[in-house]
Amino acid sequence: MKTVFNIVLALCAVGLVYICYNSIMGPINFENAKKDREKAVIARLIDIRKAQQEYRTLHHGMYTDKFDSLIDFVKNQKLPFVMKMGQLTDKQLEDGLTEKKAMSIINKAKKTGKYDEVKKWGLEDFKRDTMWVAVMDTIFPKGFNADSMRYIPYGGGAQFEMNVKNDTAKSGAPVFLFEVKAPYETYLGGLDKQEIINLKDVQSKLGRYCGLMVGSIDTPNNGAGNWE
Known part of the structure; x- marks a missing residue:
C-alpha cells in the first residue's frame, strides 16, 4: 500500500512539475513563435x-x-527613371531658370536646330533623359x-x-x-x-x-x- 502511495505521489509531483513548466514556457514559446x-x-x-x-x-x-x-503591375510594368547630367547654377536660378524651363529650351533647340538660347543660358552640358526600367528590377x-x-x-x-x-x-x-x-x-x-x-x-x-x-x-x- 505504501509503495502504491509513493508511486501516486511521484506521479503527482511529475504532473505538478509539468504543469508549472507549461505555465512558464507556454507563454514564452508562444511569444517566440x-x-x-x-x-x-x-x-x-x-x-x-x-x-x-x-x-x-x-x-x-x-x-x-x-x-x-498589383501583381501584374510588378511583373509587367516599367517605371520612369531620370538620368541627370549637370546642375543649374545659383546665377541661373536667380535669373529665373528652372529645370522645366531649361528642358523646354533644350527640346526646342533640338526641334529647330537653333541653339542660341541654349548657349545664352549656358545649358550645353545640361541633360535630363528619362529611361523606363522594369518594376521588378527597380524595387525588388x-x-x-x-x-x-x-x-x-x-x-x-x-x-x-x-x-x-x-x-x-x-x-x-x-x-x-x-x-x-x-x-x-x-x-x-x-x-x-x-x-x-x-x-x-x-x-x-x-x-x-x-x-x-x-x-x-x-x-x-x-x-x-x-x-x-
Whole structure:
C-alpha cells in the first residue's frame, strides 16, 4: 500500500512539475513563435507597400484594391527613371531658370536646330533623359516572387485583406488611401488558442487592430505599419 502511495505521489509531483513548466514556457514559446511569424508577415506587408507606392506613380496617385492588378503591375510594368547630367547654377536660378524651363529650351533647340538660347543660358552640358526600367528590377531583389504577395505567411493559403479609399478633402484636393490587413487568427493559427484570445483582448481594449496592417483608409498615415 505504501509503495502504491509513493508511486501516486511521484506521479503527482511529475504532473505538478509539468504543469508549472507549461505555465512558464507556454507563454514564452508562444511569444517566440509569434515573433517569427510576424517577421514574415511584416516583410510581405512591406513588399506590398512598395508595390502600391510605385503603382500610384503611374495611376494618377490612386492605389489598387485588387492583387491581380498589383501583381501584374510588378511583373509587367516599367517605371520612369531620370538620368541627370549637370546642375543649374545659383546665377541661373536667380535669373529665373528652372529645370522645366531649361528642358523646354533644350527640346526646342533640338526641334529647330537653333541653339542660341541654349548657349545664352549656358545649358550645353545640361541633360535630363528619362529611361523606363522594369518594376521588378527597380524595387525588388532578383528572384522576387510577385505572385506570393497576396498570401499571408503561415496562413494556409489565406490572402491579405486589401482596401482603398478615393476621397476629396475640404480643400478639394484628392485623397487616396490604402490599407492591407492580416488578422491574428490567420497567421497565428495552430498556436495556443488562449494566448491568441488574450492577445486580442489586450489589443481590443487599446482600440487597436487585432493583427498586422499597413496603411489605413480611416486616417492618413503615409502607409505606415502598425508595428512601426
